[in-house]
Amino acid sequence: MLFCDTCGTETRDLEDLAVFASQLSAAGIRARIQFASIPTDLGRNLQFDLARYLTDRLPGPGDHVVLLASHRLTDAKLVALRRLSGDATRCTAFGTYPTRQAAIGLRAKLSYVFGSEPELHDLTNDGWSGGAGSRGPVFGMPRRGKVPARPRLLLVEPDLADPREAAGVVALALSQRLQVTILTNGRAKRGWQTTNGTEVPVFHYGEVLPVDLAERVDICATFTPLLGNYRLQCLVANLGRSGVPLLDATPGHAIASDLELFVRAPVDTVTLAPFLEAEILPNRAEIGRRTAGSRTAACFAPEVALPDLGTPAPDAPADPIAPLAFVPTNGIGLGHAQRCALVAGEIASDTKPVFAAFPSCTRLVKSYGFDVMPMISRSDAHRQSFENDLVNYVRLRALTAGGRSLVFDGGYVFDSIYRTILENRLRGIWIRRGLWQPAQDNSVALDREKVFARVIVPLEAFAELNTRYSHGDHVREVGPVVRRTTLSARERDTLRASLAARYGLDFDHLVVSLLGGGIAADRSAQIQALCGMTEPRSDVLHLVVLWPGARQEPGWFGWRRTRVVRTDRAGILLAAADLCVAAAGYNLFHEVLYNRTPAIFLPQTGAFMDDQNARARAASERGLASVVEPNELMRLERELNRFLSRGEAEATAARLARIDLPEPGNRAAARAIEEVHDDDHGLLDDTGARHAAPRR
Incomplete structure (x- = not known):
């Protein structure tokens, strides 16, 4: 070793x-x-x-x-x-x-x-400009990915603070013949994205290793010297051995004077565009052959640059069925995992999906018939906030080694996800539900979209709730991903009778409360209030439904008309209920609508969550539900009585029965994944998302 x-x-x-x-x-x-x-x-x-x-x-x-x-x-x-x-x-x-x-x-x-x-x-005289040598032995490996029809241009440290240079970058990004990516330092990246947003992919040096970035480059133009930058030198070695055209856009063209594999190019981004059109793109194949066959590229071979450091291991035989991995974040409850399981259940390819999931989600995922690798949840015992993600990163790399695709469902793209896609050359697919709150800063998440070959957006049921956060032909919108539970009248009556027998309580009205696990916001007061409101009613059975792992209060167990139920399959209880009192998260909201269950929504309002208020209001304005703020306990009691005693539950159920809802997107989402995963021709290879040009 x-x-x-x-x-x-x-x-x-x-x-x-x-x-x-x-x-x-x-x-x-x-x-x-x-x-x-x-x-x-x-x-x-x-x-x-x-x-x-x-x-x-x-x-x-x-x-x-x-x-x-x-x-x-x-x-x-x-x-x-x-x-x-x-x-x-x-x-x-x-x-x-x-x-x-x-x-x-x-x-x-x-x-x-x-x-x-x-x-x-x-290393003093290793051939790099200036004669000062490099900081380590420079060697490279040919990349493995296929070259797309639309070449990817990497601009290394253009002067983004210069308005003229920045305008030139934008002009290059508008080209339909190129995909533009920028490599620069962290400060320049932040400045660019503050002004121009995230639609042009930008990497700073520390967020991607040269061997991984090289897989995403077909033409490279550097505006900065290579001297003393070992990271950039190794990137050049990888690109040179891969036959990628290398352009010296530095003043004086000192790099091209020392390394014959570089082509002299204009030193500004404005004149670089016509140079690429006239000189590079038409001759890209020939330039690539000359680059790969150059004396310098030969010197970058490990067996030449490294003095007998070891024998390269032979490549492992390819798995005939490349794994397809699903990774839902744990979020607040089980919504991400359920959405992934519903989509994975529609996958029709020969590949059986595998999951990596947090402990709170594993039981649910296994109930759908999928194997699960456990991930580590964040804990107060961790000294650093991301320590659990370091472990998850190592586990995910091992799980997906030799795989082809990784499907992530979550709002924030963790380092473990981001790096596993890059380093294992995976085709990244992001299931990203929308309706972010207006005050949320999602710039980091949108920046990391650049490593995904496809973004699947499950839409909301109502058009005014749908907002586009990014653009390009890599974004695919599908109908709401929702679990529908259909019960016949006989099945519904049988289930309700079994509940009455199980709990020894006859009832006319089944009320189900699903207010979350107390992580996003403490809902114990609202649940306790509901227990008190239903207690005097001999015609009501109140079920407090919790997902496994959710917090519970001892006081909930002292009421005669209330029972606490832990389950990750609340849908069947929802389908049998006369009224649901619920938060307005994506999954539960759509289950209420598609299962035609009358509901009173108490939206969660955590700053890191989606805009549940907007979602609940949209249903209320259509007469499909009622909305109560979490602090309005007296109004909650009035609404409960209105639904159960004044016919509002039946009236709402009738309106729900008449409403036309979008076709669920479960199967469409699976097809969008299969298109990427099953593409054996590299048309949607692991080379990154194809982004729309920036809007000015």
Whole structure:
């Protein structure tokens, strides 16, 4: 096994180490990094970069230690290496050594640690412009993905703060012949998206590793030098070996002077567009052949650039049936998991979907007949808010290795989802329900849309509730995804009779309350109030329905006319009810409508939730339900009596029976997934979403 480390002490040195390990992994060389050698105060992106390579074992006989930035070896690092070197006897060190004496001194120190003479490799004169060398060995691997008909252009650090340059980027993005992506630093990305939004995909350096970004590039134009930027140098190595046309758009064209695989190009984005049209696009295939066959590209081969660091592992045989993974977030209840299960149940391809789900969702998913890999929920025991997602990231990578597609249902695209799609070259599919609250900031979620080949939007039942948050031919709208439970009159009577027998209570009115699990907002007061309102009525059975894992209060169990039911299949109780008192989340709202159940909605109002007030009001304005604010307990009692004693439940049921609702989108959503997953020609490959041009 190869153990990698750096003698540098800066954050950038650890970033270089992560890049180096990812390049080795792409070359089929198994690389590991000792957990004990990594500081504990790293940023989130770097923790995710390193997570899959960490190990707590020491090197054993036959293992090999590789050091980056060895010229910056300190006494403290020397002591750490002595402690962590284990039984390894072989060491290879990369660095820049200004004098022969410096190399001799370093060799002596490392010989003391490892008990044998190390192999030193001087990167001072490795061919990069300026003669200062790179920060690590530069090598690359040809990409694996297919090239789409509409080539993807990567612009590396254009001057986005210059209005003229920014206008040139917009003009390029408007082209129907190119898909434009920007690679820049974090500050420039934030500035661009503040002004222009997220419709042009932008990566900052720290959010994507070079080997993963290379899979999404067919032409690359760099406006910044490569000197000293190991991440960018490795990206160039991957692209060069893949035969991607590389354009030097820097002043003076110093890169093209040193590396013959670069083509001199205009140094501004405005004149780059006609140059691409006239010179690059018509000759892209020939330029690519020259690039891949160049002397520099040959030097980027691992067997040339790396001094016998290991033997690449052969590719594993392809699975004839590529897995299709569904990953619902846990959200507030079971809505995301239920929506995924309903769609997965409509998949008609030979691939049986598999799930990765949180503990609160696994029982529901299994009840639909799907295998589930458990994920880790966030806990107060975690020191960092994203620590559970680090574990989920490692698990998801393992689950989807060798797979083809990942379907995510949720509002926020977690790092684990984002990186798994990128790093496992998956075709990402995002089931994204809308109706976000006006004050919500969803810029991060929309920015991460760029890694999805398709976005499926289950629409709301009423047109005024549907808002488009992104545009492009990768967005597919379908009807409401809803679980419908149909009971005949006989089945309904039988179920109600069995409830009466089970609980020893005769009733004329079945009232079901589904107010959530107390996570988005505490609804215990409203439930307790409902228990008190139904208690004097001998004609009512009140069921407090909770999903498994939801909070419950001891006081709910002391009422004669109320029973607490834990279930993830509330739909059958809903279909048998005379009245439902419920929150107005997407799934429950549409089940009420499609099952034609009269309802009083008490919307949840958490800042991170969808706009349940708008949804409930739309039904109320049509006479299909009533809306009560959570603090209006006296009005809730009046509405309850109006529905049960004054005929409003029957009148509402009659209006529900007459209303025309959109055709459910369960099957349409499944077809949209199958189109991506079953595409064997790469027309919708793992190369990213096809975005509409920015609107100006």
